[in-house]
Amino acid sequence: MSEHLLLTLGEGLAPVALLIALGYVWRLTAPGGLDALSARRAINMLVMYAFYPGLAYHVVSHARFGADFWWVPLYTWIGLLMAAGIAWLVFARSGLFPGLGRRQLGALILACSFGNILSIGLSVLQPLYGSGAARFAIYADILGIGILFWSLGAGLASAWGCNGDGTFRLSLFVRTFVRLPPVWAFAAGFTVNLLGLPNPAPIARTAELLGQAVVPAMLLTIGMSLSPAALRQRPGLLAMAGLLKLVVMPAIVAALCLPFLGRNEMTVSIVLLAGMPTMMATIMLSERFGLDTELLASVMVATTLLYFIVLPLWLWVLL
Template sequence: MSEHLLISLGESLAPIALLIAFGYLWKLTAPGGLDALQARRAINLLVMYAFYPGLAYHVVSHARFGADFFWVPLYTWVGLLIAAALAWLVFARSGLFQQLARRQLGALIIACSFGNILSIGLSVLQPLYGDEAARFAVYADILGVSMLFWSFGAGLASAWGKVEGGGDGFSLATFLRSFSRLPPVWAFAAGFAVNLLGLPNPIVIDRTAELLGQAAVPAMLLTIGMSLSPAALRKRPGLLAVACLLKLVLMPALVAALCLPFLGRSELSVSIILLAGMPTMMATVMLSERYGLDTELLASVLVATTLLYFAVLPVWLWLLLG
């Protein structure tokens, strides 16, 4: 990697780490009497209903659509499903972890599959390729991760959660209802229509969406810090190490093996590979709590992958860009 890229990356990663650290400091001190749980819930609502829709609308309404509109979600789906299959084989069929209950297996499979694409992915791609690279993260999150999260993820969690005996299974109606109610999906569709159909995009609306979108990434990084629990890392270190290997190394490596022969080494392929290696997605905790998976174990994987990510990312950048 060039010296300029290293400096740019360092300048980008430092604020990410500081924002996460600030969120963790909030968790420790609860300034103003507002504890981390309350603050996190409030911020998550703001992100879901205001900041992320603004970001999705602004990015998509200005994006230059091309093959990446199809390639990014496709490889996101492929990588996620492969990661889930590998996690199932390692944790449920390899014989290495024989004492795991079904709700623990479900938590591990979900934690190893769904990545924190938007908050950390945006923070990594934009310094590498500029503001337009935000579209890769938005495509991967809305057309890739979100669709599978509310279908495959919810179905898996309901089948492996609750009281050792499975749940109520996947429902297409429930998936469609949940997905269609997501505000970012509507904002994405509106931005897509404005862009593709040439509909009016008033400067007031566009500028408001842009301002809202600028708050999305810092807000989500704060919530990551508010969710960290270093004490959880002392439990099951071997299990966490294997989960981190699957999520941060094997998943992007397999995606690289599948996409590089077709796409070559380009801005698109590097972005796809980097997005495949993101740490565990924050929303998986919500899914775990809803369906009765082992939330403590899942949160431990989230913490471990998030902290280890800052050591693994430079290696991937050296391999892909060096």
């Protein structure tokens, strides 16, 4: 990597670390009497219903659609499904971690499969390739992660959690997915772009401003979830989960993607997005269906901290 690239990436990641640290300070101090859990839930709602729809509309309405519109979600699907399968083999069938119940296995498979593309992915790709690279994260998140999260993820959580009825209903998935505000914003931006419809300046500017809040908001919530005490429990289990999520999953995607499509901006982005730490929204599924949320949060903490060690190695390999 060139010195200029290292400097640019460092400048991009320094605010990431500081915002996560600020979220952790909030967790410790609860300013204004607002505890981290309440603040995190409020921020997540703002991201879901306001900030992320703005980002999705802004990016997609200005994107130049090409092969990446199909390749990025496809490899996201492949990597995620293979990671889920490998996690199931390692934690449920290998005998390396005896005593894990269904609630723990469900939490581990979710944690090893779904990555934090939205906040950390954007923070990495934009310093590397500019603001236009946000489209890779958007495609991977909505068309890749989003669909599987509300189908495979919700189905797995409902079947293995203590609050679900053990079945997955396609009709429930469809109703949930089509009601998500980012999906509507994505569809609106895609329609405007594809058909060349007018994009009034007030709407475009409002969407842009809303989108700028996504990354800092999500990074704050990561810091609010950090718990050093959780890292002292089951270190071997957390290390294996981190290895699967941050090394094995992107390595598989790289092996399938780079020889076929070559090494370019799109493929490097696909590999980097495959190696993101555990997705924050998995906590929501865990709490809803009664998985082991404490274990899932521990894996999220471990993979987030380990990510800053693993990322430079992947950049050295890919760039």
